[in-house]
């Protein structure tokens with residue numbers, strides 16, 4: 001079984017567990033997500049999906065992907081660009097963005113120990129649960 005088939009199988013299994021119906025449209029989206037770049041925009045999914053399903057609208061693709069986020073099959077990835085990306089990697093990780101070619105890579109950091117200056121940050125009684133790092137630079141292809 002190839003890596004793509006494994007990813008597709010995982011999406012199908014997860015959606016069954018979460019009670020999402022396997023509609024033909026959803027299967028097309030699942031297939032695209034398992035074959036494509038891991039950090040894809042809804043527009044990229046739509047452009048590929050309509051080659052197979054010309055009747056499919058951008059709104060339908062968007063709605064399906066949002067349902068997947070609600071059911072924890074996908075995560076939103078907001079890197080501050082113009083379009084929201086989606087991430088199929090559900091594990092804890094951070095991101096590196098190449099400022100030249102725009103490539104997004106996953107970054108794994110095992111042990112981060114930050115000391116937040118809660119007074120200066122006006123976070124006196126806040127409890128911090130997560131941290132998302134967004135690193136920027138030039139990737140190995142560009143530098």
Ligand SMILES: [Zn+2]
Nearest residue numbers: 098101139142
């Ligand atoms: Zn690059």
Ligand SMILES: [Zn+2]
Nearest residue numbers: 087089093106
């Ligand atoms: Zn990621």
